[in-house]
Amino acid sequence: MSVQALTFLIVGLSFALYIGIAIWSRAGSTKDFYVAGGGVPPVMNGMATAADWMSAASFISMAGIISFVGYDGSVYLMGWTGGYVLLALCIAPYLRKFGKFTVPDFIGERYYSQTARVVAVVCAIFICFTYIAGQMRGVGVVFSRFLEVEVDTGVYIGMAVVFFYAVLGGMKGITYTQVAQYCVLIFAFMVPAIFISVMMTGHVIPQIGFGSTVLDAAGNDTGVYLLNKLDGLSTQLGFNEYTEGAKSTIDVFAITAALMVGTAGLPHVIVRFFTVPKVKDARTSTGWALVFIAILYTTVPAVSVFSRVNMIETINGADGQGVAHATAPSWIKNWEQTGLIKWNDKNGDGKMFYSKGKITDPASSNEMSVDRDIMVLATPEIASLPAWVIALVAAGGLAAALSTSAGLLLVISTSVSHDLLKKNFMPDISDKKELMYARTAAAVGIVIAGYFGINPPGFVAAVVAFAFGLAASSLFPAIVMGIFSKRMNKEGAIAGMVLGLGFTAAYIIYFKFVNPAANVPDNWLFGISPEGIGMVGMIVNFVVALVVSKMTAEVPDEVQEMVESIRFPKGAGEASGH
Amino acid sequence: MGFDSNEKALSYWRENLRLVLGLLAVWFAVSYGCGIVFADMLNEIHFMGFKLGFWFAQQGSIYVFVALIFIYAYKANALDKKYNVHED
Numbered sequence: 220m221s222v223q224a225l226t227f228l229i230v231g232l233s234f235a236l237y238i239g240i241a242i243w244s245r246a247g248s249t250k251d252f253y254v255a256g257g258g259v260p261p262v263m264n265g266m267a268t269a270a271d272w273m274s275a276a277s278f279i280s281m282a283g284i285i286s287f288v289g290y291d292g293s294v295y296l297m298g299w300t301g302g303y304v305l306l307a308l309c310i311a312p313y314l315r316k317f318g319k320f321t322v323p324d325f326i327g328e329r330y331y332s333q334t335a336r337v338v339a340v341v342c343a344i345f346i347c348f349t350y351i352a353g354q355m356r357g358v359g360v361v362f363s364r365f366l367e368v369e370v371d372t373g374v375y376i377g378m379a380v381v382f383f384y385a386v387l388g389g390m391k392g393i394t395y396t397q398v399a400q401y402c403v404l405i406f407a408f409m410v411p412a413i414f415i416s417v418m419m420t421g422h423v424i425p426q427i428g429f430g431s432t433v434l435d436a437a438g439n440d441t442g443v444y445l446l447n448k449l450d451g452l453s454t455q456l457g458f459n460e461y462t463e464g465a466k467s468t469i470d471v472f473a474i475t476a477a478l479m480v481g482t483a484g485l486p487h488v489i490v491r492f493f494t495v496p497k498v499k500d501a502r503t504s505t506g507w508a509l510v511f512i513a514i515l516y517t518t519v520p521a522v523s524v525f526s527r528v529n530m531i532e533t534i535n536g537a538d539g540q541g542v543a544h545a546t547a548p549s550w551i552k553n554w555e556q557t558g559l560i561k562w563n564d565k566n567g568d569g570k571m572f573y574s575k576g577k578i579t580d581p582a583s584s585n586e587m588s589v590d591r592d593i594m595v596l597a598t599p600e601i602a603s604l605p606a607w608v609i610a611l612v613a614a615g616g617l618a619a620a621l622s623t624s625a626g627l628l629l630v631i632s633t634s635v636s637h638d639l640l641k642k643n644f645m646p647d648i649s650d651k652k653e654l655m656y657a658r659t660a661a662a663v664g665i666v667i668a669g670y671f672g673i674n675p676p677g678f679v680a681a682v683v684a685f686a687f688g689l690a691a692s693s694l695f696p697a698i699v700m701g702i703f704s705k706r707m708n709k710e711g712a713i714a715g716m717v718l719g720l721g722f723t724a725a726y727i728i729y730f731k732f733v734n735p736a737a738n739v740p741d742n743w744l745f746g747i748s749p750e751g752i753g754m755v756g757m758i759v760n761f762v763v764a765l766v767v768s769k770m771t772a773e774v775p776d777e778v779q780e781m782v783e784s785i786r787f788p789k790g791a792g793e794a795s796g797h
Numbered sequence: 798m799g800f801d802s803n804e805k806a807l808s809y810w811r812e813n814l815r816l817v818l819g820l821l822a823v824w825f826a827v828s829y830g831c832g833i834v835f836a837d838m839l840n841e842i843h844f845m846g847f848k849l850g851f852w853f854a855q856q857g858s859i860y861v862f863v864a865l866i867f868i869y870a871y872k873a874n875a876l877d878k879k880y881n882v883h884e885d
Binding site for chain 2: 285290292293296297301303304305307308309312426427429430431432444445446447462463468471472475476479497498499502503505506509510513516517520783784786787788789790791
């Protein structure tokens with residue numbers, strides 16, 4: 220069977236599985252729709268959370284980015300896992316005890332204010348749309364490369380599948396589908412990683428393999444450590460040492476902090492812990508989520524190293540003099556057709572050569588431009604793995620993109636039907652009506668997301684920094700202070716959110732949109748890039764909130780009692796919206 | 798529902814805060830300490846085929862994060878039992 224037929228078969232089977240699960244677990248009430256009836260076992264919830272969290276970016280792009288920036292890529296690895304520690308220790312168990320459906324629910328009631336609720340809703344919706352546009356694009360790219368359909372057609376198919384199980388199943392359908400999607404995506408990521416690790420180092424576990432010695436073509440140990448070899452190759456070609464990185468320490472620190480805190484403040488992650496039966500389960504479920512995420516996140520840096528060495532050796536040859544383009548392996552030619560690999564034979568010798576610099580710059584010897592996003596997708600071809608592995612990677616990338624889109628859509632629809640309509644405009648609405656509005660909002664959300672997938676705004680990459688900065692500087696401090704300080708009042712919380720958010724947004728907008736030319740370290744505040752400014756925004760939020768709350772009215776007694784009651788598990792009911 | 802007395806409630810919350818702060822100190826030390834601020838220094842040390850600072854940044858800190866959450870879950874559940882505020 221050809222690669223393409225196999226891909227159709229495996230992707231088709233996985234889609235049939237997702238839809239089957241959706242029909243089996245469709246939602247009957249708003250409680251099913253918002254929090255899966257509150258009855259998801261903690262290990263399963265952890266798995267679903269992991270699939271929800273790991274997007275097309277984690278699956279497709281992260282290994283490629285780290286492959287090109289080496290140590291500097293650690294910000295993503297630590298940032299997107301360390302946030303779960305904050306979530307488990309400072310947020311998840313308390314919000315589970317609070318027992319409502321959404322993050323704006325908590326902010327609104329804790330700060331006894333509709334204004335605070337609306338600020339939180341706006342943040343939640345903005346963050347989710349930022350994310351989902353990128354997911355739909357990911358679906359389109361995978362379809363176009365592996366199934367050779369138009370990107371747009373790919374987006375339509377993705378929209379239809381998500382529509383089916385998110386609109387029908389709500390949180391319940393999504394959760395059980397995500398469990399299946401996690402299995403597909405982790406299997407698809409690990410199989411090629413293990414194959415390559417065995418080929419290059421003889422170790423089955425990639426996490427150990429990339430710290431081991433390299434085997435030569437005949438399978439004999441060369442005695443050279445893989446990372447030392449890569450450091451050597453990198454410096455020869457004019458790059459930084461792979462294990463050292465180029466960013467300043469303070470910037471690495473700030474970006475890691477902004478991503479960690481942002482992760483702990485993302486509404487689509489927090490809401491997952493409302494779906495488990497008990498406070499105790501919220502604690503362990505966060506741990507399971509991180510276990511399932513860590514399996515992929517600790518493999519990613521290994522894949523980055525393997526594919527970096529492979530790529531350099533394929534292009535420059537074992538002797539480092541370049542390989543004739545005519546004899547290049549087929550994956551280079553395949554990806555050249557998509558425009559994601561480019562070759563510019565500057566010295567006219569017919570050979571490819573890769574080094575630092577732009578391929579258009581005559582002063583640089585570099586003749587190759589390789590897009591970062593292809594590293595994971597091309598890995599099975601680079602390592603000449605069987606066709607079914609390539610098909611599996613396509614299905615894995617789709618699973619990652621679909622599971623994340625569905626989780627985000629749910630937050631958007633909940634925010635509209637529950638936080639805006641029920642809690643603001645039509646408080647007397649019946650459960651059935653509310654469910655109908657939730658489904659309608661999910662459907663509208665899919666259409667908007669699909670539009671952005673087909674007409675991707677050029678600023679998608681830039682707004683990702685925005686989403687994390689926003690979550691870090693607005694939602695996270697408000698939630699944490701709401702739990703750990705009984706004195707924090709609505710004036711303090713709102714002032715903190717508005718100023719923290721305003722500062723972060725102004726900084727990012729200035730450097731990313733108003734004056735991108737000025738976006739260099741010399742102009743940055745304390746040397747912190749726009750990606751890391753959320754950390755400063757968070758500090759601004761905390762300080763402003765504490766100062767303002769000292770000068771304004773005290774928190775009402777019943778709210779203080781509520782805070783006391785969420786601090787211990789006893790008496791936690793099931794999540795409810797009433 | 799809740800605690801037998803206000804003193805109990807207060808000491809439960811203090812013990813909980815101590816637990817959380819202790820674990821967060823480890824969280825901070827492995828990631829921001831070993832993985833970032835002291836990474837260059839630790840890179841002088843080799844651990845299997847890795848420079849140690851690099852290993853903490855791309856592997857070690859993640860393993861520690863996982864362990865921290867399970868330690869927290871175990872200890873927090875024990876604390877609930879001690880003060881009799883666990884769920885039925």
